[in-house]
Amino acid sequence: MANQKRLFLLDAFALIFRGYYALIKNPRINSKGQDTSAIMGFTNSLFDVIRREKPDHLAVCFDKGGSKARTEMFEEYKANRDETPQAIRDAIPYIKSILTAMHIPCIELEGLEADDIIGTLAKQAEKENYQVFMVTPDKDFGQLVSENVFMYRPARMGNAIEIWGIPEIQKRFGVERPEQVIDYLGMMGDASDNIPGLPGVGDKTAKKFITQFDSMEGLLANTDQLKGKMKEKVIANAELGRLSRKLATIFTDCDVQFNEEEYELSKPDVEGVVEIFKELEFRRLTDQFIKMFNEGGESGGGLTTPAATSEKKKEAKSPAGAGQFSLFGNDTSKEDVSAENFTGYKNLENTSHLYQLIEPGMATQLFLKKLNTQTSVCFDTETTSLDTFEAELVGIAFSWEKGKGYYLPIPEDQEEAKNILEPLKEFFSNPKIQKIGQNLKYDIKVLAHYEIEVSEPFFDTMLAHYVINPDMRHNMEVLAETYLNYSPKPITDLIGKKGKNQKTMRSVALEEQKEYAVEDADITYQLKEFFDKELEETQTKKLYEEMELPLLKVLAEMELEGIHVNREFLKTLSDVLETDILSLEKTIYEEAGEEFNIGSPKQLGEILFGKLELVDKPKKTKTGQYSTGEEVLSYLADEHQIIRDVLAWRGLVKLKNTYVDALPEQIEPKTGRVHTDYMQTVAATGRLSSNNPNLQNIPIRTERGREVRKAFIPRDENHILLAADYSQIELRIIAALSEEETMIKAFKDGEDIHASTAAKVFDVPLEEVTREQRSNAKTVNFGIIYGVSAFGLSNQTDLSRSESKELIETYYKTYPKLRDYMDEQVHFARENGYVETVMGRRRYLKDINAKNNIVRSAAERNAVNAPIQGSAADIIKVAMINIQRKLKENKYRSKMLLQVHDELIFDVHKEELEALQKMVKQEMEHAFELSVPLDVEIGTGENWLEAH
Known part of the structure; x- marks a missing residue:
């Protein structure tokens, strides 16, 4: 068996979908606005297999047109699946082009699924003495496993690869023989493929039946041994069970032929692959590819199965040259193409540069003289930590000319450091010199601790x-590679990867510090030159210079200030929550009739939907477990007390863990306050996001959630907290943008907009509007911005679906210009590819013309709500800049501390309270002039809740 060859068959769509959804929260968008997540995810999986396993033979199998045979058997087969996202559809031609350039065969047949093609090829290759590895996360392939056919489940979310042979299949499915997996799947059904299975039979019951009756037919022949409801269900649904078994069976006799020569992994068209990667802006993958197929790569670990023969292991550990090996033998002759010929990435090693270390004495004096005569300088601090309160300066790099720069080391001794930094104050405070940086807010905060x-x-x-x-992502590495064709040196090359063994910059040799730090300053300087032009071209320079840049300094000052937190109050609240949680647990156990782990989705699902059978057809996850997500439970909450209690329990546990117990740990010892970080570059709408701690997500809809705000207090007895909140700003913006006179008049007359809306849509006098009518109108008012449907509205109110539909239609008749505005926004987006806020912030909508209705509808909703959300974000940013300027000009002792959505929080000196209230209200209400007046509500108190 030592010479047994190995064939790897990749399930294309399973890996493509997996890659796409793995990045769904942080999609990979290139500079053209193209979502490349699916291509990147698949290519990463492909490269991982090649790099680890160095297969002899490899092919990629695609679905084409769905399974004709199964759809004929059962019309509803896979009918529940959402339409394929446009980004995945767009990815397929690229993936096939990459595979073609790599000389890897793409196998597909009309009317067949990849499962059937893989099943057929696997069994053919097995007969020809191959070991076959089916590369897929799909458990259904377990039925094909044999002595020489394995499932190869790729690594994911930090978990290692898994290789399932017969023992693993026996353990996972509770079967003796892999072919019994078909019976298991037939009994249990498969929600993702819409295979019905036997009603009431889940994972445990299917395994029990397999053990007891051996197969589906064995079960159906012995129904006399079953009892009660289960017996009735199995007898009544026998044919459904047989059909489900057929649907779950992977075909192994398709019209496809294993071709040993064609499937052999051969040397790719390097230039062709790199050209595709360049177009997609795959920088890291280009480097990986070049290393794998030209200059070698890291030796893979090999398989932990009989396939990992001693010969294979020796081959992998017999590298050519300096620790490198080639996938195609150890020949590194001239035929191999060097990386730089294709990647085009410049770096420290291959790019001419002059980076100088600034020595003490005369050299420093000359440097300072030169520095202070510049008009534009990029600087970059090197520190010991990413936490600005812990960070110590190790050095500062400067650059004002491409390819050139200087590095000034800063000693550990604080007195010596201050002596070196003192002469730099002239440069940093000079209003005639532009200071350039990448994430300048960090550097500003670090230098503030050195009184600069x-x-x-x-x-x-x-x-x-x-x-x-x-x-797109905005980190320097991505920007440099995308716009300058330059790959900067990673910090991990100097200090190692995260973990207990990671060094600090202080321990890195001075020469290495200098090269790394000045490279950052040099590259950032070059990016500045490039973006200067781009800001003009995209007509965003005004927004950048008048809003985002001034706000940067404001946020730095707010973050340095921080807010006081009452540690003792949080400890008391934690104890109260613990009592509430234990009380709820006891109630839930009584309702369930047993104790279980409420925090375990698996155990909770078994109780709610297995034991208590709260719904007839419970939703299941891809792994076959009952789905107990927030959306599922919220939908059922009105009907079942136990579900309401579970949701309440979850809310309290999250509140306790995320805020009440976590906040005291985030108090900075040096200041006694918490200092959130405001991220300016995360939300595409322009909204700020708050981190470490996230103060924007503190729940305020529940009494206990609101209690957390009591923990935020003024600095001392001479101060009081002030909260200034925009009232219904998004509704005012949509009224102004749509020029809807009825709504504008209501705002101008100072009417309660929700009561006013209710009076119009329910056709009753304003004074006769009921509380319920106002509540429903409020839901529609806010929901319209986000494209609420009749289904969505009925879920959020007590209205039926038809009543909700009628209410929405009446709403649009009442405010006709609102509908016109929404249609115009979508039309504008279709024509231009973007929409804009009142201040010219653009939101690009790449899916606005997508063929997929679900994807396109989401883009259409964004076309309406992005300008509204974004305009609200822009307006409060302008207010913050103006207020901070006034605070400084008038030398107020009061401080602006927090921004939370449409609200600003201030620590106000009591002697300044009256003046500050007037100033804040004036600045917020006049930050931007709309045809609708902006209204700000102001409150004060001894804690944030009281002030709000």
Whole structure:
């Protein structure tokens, strides 16, 4: 068996979907606005297999047109699946092009699924003495496993690859023989494929039946041994069970032929692959590819199955040259193409540069003299930590000319450090020198701890790119590789990967520090030159210079200030919550009739839907477990007390763990306050996001959630908290943008907009509007912005689906210009590819013309709500800039501390309270002039809840 060859068959769509959804929260968008997540996910899986296993033979199998045979058997087969996302459809031609250039066969046949093609090829290759590895996360392939056919489940979310042979299949499915997996799937059904299975039979019952009766037919022949409801269900649904078994059976006799020569892994068309990768902007994958197929790569670990023969292991550990090996033998002759010929990426090693270390004495004096005569300088701090309160300066790099720069090391001794930094204050405070950086807010905060104030004008490359292309990533590595064709040195090359063995910058050799740090400053300087032009071209320079850059300094000052937190109050609240949680647990156990782990989705699902049978057809996850997600339970909450109690329990546990117990740990010892970080470059709408801790997600709809706000208090007895909140700003914006006179008049007359809307849509006098009518009108008012449907409205109110539909139709008749505005926004987006806020912030909508209705509808909703959400975000940003300027100009002792959605929180000196209230209200209400007046509600108190 030592010479047994190995064939790897990849299930294309399973890996493509898996890659796409793995990145769904942080999709990979390139500079053209193209979502490349699916291509990247699949290619990563492909490369991982090649790199680890160095297969002899490999092919990729695709579905084409669905399974004709199964659809003929059962019309509803896979009918429940959503339409394929447009990004995946767009990805397929690219993936096939990559495979073609790599000389890897793509196997597909009309009317067949990849499962059937893989099943057929696997059995053919097995007969020809191959070991076959079916590369897929899909459990259904377990039925094909044999002595020489394995399931190869790719690594995911930090979990290692898994290789399932016969023992693993026996353990996973509770079967003796892999072919019994077909019976298991037939009994249990498969929600993802819409295979019905036997009603009431889940994972445990299917395994029990397999053990007891051996097969589906064995079960159906012995129904006399069953009892009660289960017996009735199995007898009544015998044919459904047989049909389900047929649907779950993977075909192994398709019209496809294993071709040993064609499937052999051969040397790819390197140039062709790299060209595709360049178009997609796959920088890391290009480097990986070149290493794998030209200059070698890291030796893979090999399989932990009989396939991992000693010969294979020796081959993998017999590298050519300096620890490198080639996938195609150890020949590194001239025929191999060097990476730089194709990647085009410049780096420290292959790019001419002059980076100088600034020595003490005369060299420092000359440097300072030169520095202070510049008009635009990029600087970058090197520190010991990403936490600005812990970070110590190790050095500062400067650059004001491409390819050139300087590095000034900063000693550990604080007195020595201050002596070196003192002369730099002239540069940092000079209003005539533009300071350039990548994420300048971090550097400003670090330098503030050394009593150095960095004065405007600024240029932040991360912020500039966010304004130009909000949907793409903005870290320097991506920007440098995308726009400068340059690959910067990773920090991990100097200090190692995260973990207990990671070094700090202080322990890195000075020469390495200098090269790394000045490269960052040099590259950032070059990016600035590039983005200057891009801001002009995208017409976003005004937004950048007048809003985002000034806000950067405001946020830095707010973050440095922080807010006081009452530790003792949180400890008391934690104890109260613990009592509430234990009380709820006891109630839930009584309702369930037993104790179980409420936090375990598996155990909870078994109780709610297995034991208590709260619904006839419970929703299941892809792994076959009952789905107990928030959406599922919320939908059922009105009907079942136990579900209401479970949701309440979850809410309290999350509140306790995420905020009440976590907040005291986040109090900075040096200040006694918590200092949230505001991220300017995360939300494409322009909204700020808050991190470490996230103060924007503190729940306020429940009494216990609101209690958390009591923990935020003024600095001392001479101060009081003030909360200033925009009232219904998004509704005011949509009224102004749509020019809807009825709504504008209601706002101008100071009417309660929800009562006013209710009076009009329910056709009753304003004074006769009921509480329920106002509540329903409020739901529609806010829901319209987000494209609420009749189904969605009925879920959020006590209205039926038909009543909700009628209410929405009446609403649009009442406010006709609102519907016109929404249609115009969608039309504008279709024509231009983007929409804009009142201040010109663009939101690009790449899916606005997608063929997939679900994907396109989401883009259409964004076309309406992005300008509204974004305009609200822009307006509060302008208010913050103006208020902070006034606070400084008038030398207020009061401080602006937090921004939470449409609300600003201030720590106000009591002597300044009256003046500050007037100033804040004035600045917020006049931050931007709309045809509708902006209204700000102001409150004060000894804690945030009281002030709000």
